Amino acid sequence: MEKNVYLDNAAATRLDERVLEAMKKYFFEVYAVATSEFGYSLGIEAREALEEARGVIANKLGAEHDEIVFTSGSTESSNMAIKGVALALKEKKGKHIIVSKIEDFPVLNSAKSLEKQGFEITYLDVDQHGLVNFEQLENSIRNDTILVSIQHANQEIGTLQDINRIGNLCKQKGVLFHTDATHTFTRIPIDVKKIHANLITVSAHTIHGPKETGALFIRKNTPLTKWMDGGFQEFNKRAGLENIPGAVGFAKAVELVTQEENNKLQQFRDYLIKRVLTEIPNTTLNGHLEKRIPHNANITFHYVEGESITLHLDMRGFSVSTGSACFSKSLEASHVIMGIGGDHERAHGSVRFTFGRYNTMEDVNSVVDNISEVVEELRKISPLGKNS
């Protein structure tokens, strides 16, 4: 196989071999269900592994052991948080929920689904960098507001929200706060002793861990109705056979992320942004220059279309993604790019580069060299931008 330079690490990551090694035992040797402490030894060993993994996730967030519930990934975690709170508080407190308009689909579509069931949703605007309008948030909180769900960082443009300030506001107003930290967990520190979030979505698939494995932090005494019925697993908060190899893999993946690695990714990011913006004319950075996760660069190449760029890059061995309507199954332009500027053209030529453990500076240089050629070729055949 030809060398592939994979720069779509926000979508999925290559599994780290050390994660697989850690998981293997729980497929082939300790494959039993996690039994109670009075079960058989294989089951007790399985339970111990699960609880040890839980401890690692809890530790990373500064949470208590029993505040972590394993799930099948970010989608489930966010559904569980939003729908769980909605069910728990709709009679007691109200049916108003606040989200930002650039949330990822698990949050956005959970909110839309509740809207159809009679909940009232406020979709907060964001500024040109993707930051939510804090005053609008403050003014939107009402007596019947039950939940604010604002992501820690954006999936496409990488903009970091000030969850510290948002959490404080929610606490002061007595409203629950959920944040989707899928794209920040282990890359940006989160300490729940300082950040007043009641619910936090995290996932393994973005940090070289297994897919379909995530967790939800549920702060003690957070009202949350269990919405998937079944057994009494996960402190009776999430029914279903525990994914022990997944949990063990997730914990291993968390342990393997280092500050050194995060610094390296940030160097890639800054270097790519700098090279592209200085070397390729008519380019715009999407997202905030500083308030940004270390491994994301998102740039619009004006006058050309994103799917054409990604296909050319794919044929040259690079995997990147775009917010262009042509790239999506739904043929809808990125709601994030539209949210920060309202301009279809900006989404049309946007390309997202997300870095991971297996990227090198050579990859970064070569993707910039290649995209520079590709964009130049495509601009030659574009009817736009010739006179400007």
Next chain:
Amino acid sequence: MKFPYSEKVLEHFRHPHNVGKLENPDGKATEGSPACGDMVSVYIKVDSETKTIQDIKFESYGCASNIATGSIITDMAKGKTLDEAKLITWQQATEALGGLPPIKAHCSVLAVEGLRAAIQNYEEKHGLVSEKSPTTIEIVNNRLKKIMNPLTGLDVVKTNLIKKIEIDNGKVSIIVDLPSTHQFAASIKEEVKEKIGTLWDVKEIVVDFID
């Protein structure tokens, strides 16, 4: 490696034929897709004796399907008479490309529409339109549907930017629901004149904004 398109599409996408602009074209047109934001421009040189397409070029602000269809359809049209070229269908173009994913149909239809519109532009400019029915509000409205609203990627009719259309003795008056200071006001005005100006009985076009 597994790519989402046929070898033929990829070949035309990688090395598109007949790309660029023609200086002083005999006919030209730009079509935009309301669905995805793609755009294509087609330029033709026509032999005035034989009415054959001597040269043809296209430009694309679009995705792979759009570029590949532009490439193949300009190949197919070159050397054909205008009447023959008009009959080239999207199905023929896609078959020649070895098929396209169904969801990409509108991106590639756009290239076919571009060719037809360029031929129509030539015919209108040269008085070759056979059926000279008087221009109606409906005809004007249909032409305005080809103009994109850059804010949404949808056409100006669908997004309710056209407030009023009036036709009086060859004079077409259009009111656009934007202030004249709007960043796209000038370009929309120009596009309106371009789309309507070639209609055989239109002598004057007035585009007003809501100030």
